[in-house]
Amino acid sequence: MFSGHRNGHGIHSPFVFEIVSGFFGNKINAEVVKCIRKLRREMKNDNRIINIHDLGSGSVKAGKNIYSRKVSDIARYSSIPEKYGFILAKMASDFGHPYAIEMGTSLGISALYMALTSPNLEVHTIEGCPETAAIAEENFLKTGASNVKLHIGAFDDILSDLMKTKQPPGLIFFDGNHRKDPLLRYFNLIADNAKNDSAVVIDDICLSREMNEAWKEIKKHPAVSVTIDLYRMGIVFFRKGINRNNFIVRY
Numbered sequence: 001m002f003s004g005h006r007n008g009h010g011i012h013s014p015f016v017f018e019i020v021s022g023f024f025g026n027k028i029n030a031e032v033v034k035c036i037r038k039l040r041r042e043m044k045n046d047n048r049i050i051n052i053h054d055l056g057s058g059s060v061k062a063g064k065n066i067y068s069r070k071v072s073d074i075a076r077y078s079s080i081p082e083k084y085g086f087i088l089a090k091m092a093s094d095f096g097h098p099y100a101i102e103m104g105t106s107l108g109i110s111a112l113y114m115a116l117t118s119p120n121l122e123v124h125t126i127e128g129c130p131e132t133a134a135i136a137e138e139n140f141l142k143t144g145a146s147n148v149k150l151h152i153g154a155f156d157d158i159l160s161d162l163m164k165t166k167q168p169p170g171l172i173f174f175d176g177n178h179r180k181d182p183l184l185r186y187f188n189l190i191a192d193n194a195k196n197d198s199a200v201v202i203d204d205i206c207l208s209r210e211m212n213e214a215w216k217e218i219k220k221h222p223a224v225s226v227t228i229d230l231y232r233m234g235i236v237f238f239r240k241g242i243n244r245n246n247f248i249v250r251y
Contacts, residue, residue, distance in 0.1 A: 015242050016226060019235075020249055023090040032116040035143055036085065036109060043075035043107055043139075050131040071107070071135060080110040080175070080203065083251070084233055088173060088201060089117040091235070095199040096121045096171040101162060103155050103186065104176025104203075108136030108148070114171075115145040124169075126151045126158045128176070159186060168193045175203040180210040184217060191223040191238065200236040205229070219246050 027033070048071045080088065092100050092114035102111050105127035115123045125148060127133040133152045140148045151158045155177060162169075172190050177183060183202070190200060205215040215234050219227050228235040229248045 013226070013243065013245055013247075015237075015239065016228065016245070016247055019228070020247075023087060023094075024249070024251055028086050028089045028113075028117050032089070032113070033082075035116060036112055037082075039112070039139055039143060040075060040079065040109060043079070043109075043135075044072050046071035046075070048135075050135065051129075052132060053129040074107055074132070075109075078106055080113070084203070084230075085110060085113040087230070087233065087235075087251075089113040091173075091199060091201055092121060092123070092171055093118050095197060096123075096169075098122070098167060099124060099169050100171040100173070101159070101169045102126065102173045102175065103159065104174070105133060105136045105150060106175070107132070108139040110173065110175060111136070111148050112139065112143055112145055114173075115140075115148045116143065119147055122147055122149065124149045124151060124162060126153070126155055126176070128152070128154060155182070155186060159189060163189060163193055168195045168198060170195070170197065171199050171201070173201045173203070178204055178207055178211055180214040183211070183214045187214075187218055187221070191221055194223060194238045196238060196240050198238055202234040202236070204232065205234040206231060 049068050050071060052067050052069050054065050088110055096114065096118055099122040100114055102123065102125040105111060105125040111123050111125040114121065127136060127150065130152055133150060137150055174183060174186065187200065202215065205211055218224065218236060223238050224236055225239045225242055225244050226237040227246045230251045
């Protein structure tokens with residue numbers, strides 16, 4: 001296990017050094033940042049109450065499959081923090097083509113980091129809850145993100161359909177079902193079809209024991225060459241011809 005600084009200090013893999021030094025210290029397009037900050041403020045002030053249909057584990061505090069929640073609370077506690085949104089945007093820009101998949105749309109903020117930063121990239125985002133998806137769709141229209149394709153339904157079904165009908169994605173972002181077995185099932189499907197330059201980003205790898213166990217198993221997958229552990233996020237590469245390593249980066 002190796003550790004390193006966000007500027008790349010202490011990392012001896014040229015590939016990982018380039019990722020860390022190029023991604024973690026740099027900002028994204030200022031207009032994209034401004035747009036998403038404005039939207040996030042609006043969402044934090046949105047007092048609409050929606051019914052959450054939880055097809056995955058959902059909130060660790062919810063404890064049931066259908067429950068009510070304020071949009072403002074989702075924006076405050078469930079949306080991706082800005083600095084991790086920057087990472088996702090950079091990953092989409094560099095690895096996303098020919099298209100990206102997001103599993104867990106929520107209010108659409110993470111999809112917007114990818115779509116607005118890379119307007120020529122097709123972003124397929126999957127959400128199990130129709131009422132949450134409706135808010136996300138509003139946000140995509142409001143921000144002009146016409147390159148986002150929203151799918152509503154079960155992750156297994158939609159991911160399987162996408163993998164059957166399209167070439168392998170460049171980037172996959174997991175941020176929906178926070179349980180070990182489903183996450184490993186989705187990851188194995190992606191890994192079996194991944195390109196050499198495909199990348200996977202997994203959010204909340206330290207959220208629970210289940211997620212941490214899943215992350216440990218993913219690192220051992222035979223198709224995985226490099227992983228980067230940011231404590232909150234895990235990044236996975238399938239790059240052939242480089243030494244197999246797992247890195248922890250202070251971010």
